Amino acid sequence: MNRFAPKNLIRHGLTLVFGLSLGSFLVGCNPTSLPIGPTSINSRYTDEQPSLSANGRFLAFVSNRNGSRNILLYDLQNRQFADLPGLNRQNAIADSPSISNTARYIVYLTNNQGRSSVILYDRITRGSQVLYQPYQGWIRNPKISPDGRYIVFENGGRGQWDIEVLDRGPNIELDLIDGVPSGFSLSGPQ
Template identity: 60%
Template structure:
């Protein structure tokens, strides 16, 4: 039986050969680190902000499904306080134009609800509180006013539109004037 000291150089030599073969084929080993986008964990359900700067996705890097927010321009993660809770399973994120608003499904005790998170105020709001039907796949409009989602309220999957109202702060680029949509209607 070969000794452990004899096998160690063989294992390290084989690993070196494998890495050399991968590099010669143009396949580099994936680097995993705290600031890299991809990891050895499940990263899924990506959503891109309207301005193309932010990427939100679900990852189990911290032991449960949580929403991660990645700044594509600066190649770094943003960890907004209050976005994730350890006792909640998060899924299906959607971002407004500049990622000010994030909507997602949060399952607490097995019941899915839609949560709206505001990155400016760092507050979460349960949008479907008291809602008796199952919900899934929420999407938020670029300006943050409307949320659409699927609901089983009528015993089948239907689409509902939630209007957050005209008095919310819209997610618009800085300096962009807000036009009155009624102004351009034909008379």
């Protein structure tokens, strides 16, 4: 039988086309095509609870890529991690980050020896401050206002989830985008 018969030629051609199509589809869906490494957002570890700054430049999230649950801050514009000295501490579990306009302020939960706290980290002073630490009960989901003045979170101290609002006061240095509060228009109220 002639191996170049039209029927065999069509069958071999379709098999080749199908195989190439399937192969390119599988390569396109391969998870290793994502940039993974020390300078990328994604890693082979658990990265979760993302928070984006109001200016869209910074991304804070919780990761276990360094052997414990730490908060990392990624500069999306420069595609690199920002240094956060003093934020992540040994023997403390960091959770639920929230960041201000330009990520100057990071508010988050920490759990140290079973005691939860709401912590504020200032990237300029490189210092942390305990904003709230209940004697008993649970706290969760802290969020910071874009300018960094207000912090809200849920407090379970009364046997139900209540919302707490902390005002850091009028004398703090606000985190403003280009010196203008977010939502403010130079042409007047909106």
